[in-house]
């Protein structure tokens with residue numbers, strides 16, 4: 001039946017008129033249907049071989065108890081059960097549509113984050129590689145001097161000090177990495193670690209004209225580098241999605257003796273520096289009516305060391321259990 005149709009929405013009722021050739025020859029067809037609630041005036045109409053399909057959008061996407069305003073169903077009105085959805089089907093259909101939209105958004109966001117993710121991985125890989133090479137230089141130079149030359153070779157303190165200076169300047173980035181969520185390191189242990197080492201290197205060791213006892217600094221450098229030549233390669237592999245069991249074990253085990261040893265070596269380094277800072281005014285602050293002698297800061301720092309060690313020791317112990325024993329970390 002090729003129908004010429006006219007469809008109008010008048011005061012909430014659909015008025016339909018068509019003429020065409022049906023089973024009884026050429027005919028006029030019309031009906032008007034008073035709908036239950038408001039609908040969009042734009043009514044889509046598709047004329048097929050044997051039927052005319054009207055698609056009507058509700059103004060409010062809510063469930064209607066029936067199609068028409070009046071409770072009694074018009075005699076000519078029948079449900080097409082091939083297309084029928086009851087409330088739960090409709091909700092399920094809505095839910096499937098929402099899930100489909102969410103999956104599309106997730107795929108989109110993954111696509112967008114992919115380039116950023118790769119840039120972050122490359123950056124972390126390079127950062128860790130540079131730190132590893134610097135600390136390897138320090139560990140290698142000191143090992144060669146201690147083990148092969150049985151002592152201090154000329155220029156050893158300066159060359160290793162230069163390299164440690166670069167490592168520690170770069171290490172401030174680790175506070176940023178943690179603060180912006182680049183890595184999952186919590187901020188407090190990272191602050192203690194980075195500021196703890198920066199205090200010892202830039203203020204205590206670098207702040208002295210002449211080190212009374214260079215060994216105190218070299219031992220600190222040696223212990224620091226002894227853990228970092230495992231920690232940074234571990235991070236390097238991790239940043240590109242790899243791990244190597246012996247390296248993971250070393251990263252999460254060697255700190256157990258090295259951390260206390262390192263903090264003790266730093267404490268000795270600070271203790272030995274007190275007399276030389278007592279003779280000079282370096283870093284002492286003189287405000288009106290108040291003097292802050294740097295020596296008191298050194299004493300205070302000696303008091304803070306055990307606390308900082310306890311915080312980081314506990315944190316690393318948890319990390320060790322999580323990584324080596326596979327205990328699930330409590331999600332934040």
Ligand SMILES: CCCCCCCCCCCCC/C=C/C(=O)SCCNC(=O)CCNC(=O)[C@H](O)C(C)(C)COP(=O)(O)OP(=O)(O)OC[C@H]1O[C@@H](n2cnc3c(N)ncnc32)[C@H](O)[C@@H]1OP(=O)(O)O
Pocket residue numbers: 124128177183184185186189190191192193194195196197223224227231235236238239254255258259260261262263304305307308309312315316319323
């Ligand atoms: C605020 C005022 C300051 C007060 C200061 C108080 C006094 C300070 C006292 C403390 C003094 C410390 C001085 C330092 C002494 C020494 O270092 S002695 C030598 C031995 N030292 C060590 O062994 C410590 C080495 N350092 C660390 O382990 C870290 O710095 C840490 C912060 C202490 C712990 O590391 P953290 O990152 O929290 O744990 P991890 O398991 O290693 O990493 C967590 C996850 O994050 C990923 N990640 C971290 N960094 C990177 C990176 N650079 N690149 C890539 N990925 C990284 C890591 O892979 C882990 O990922 P997941 O396993 O997937 O979670």
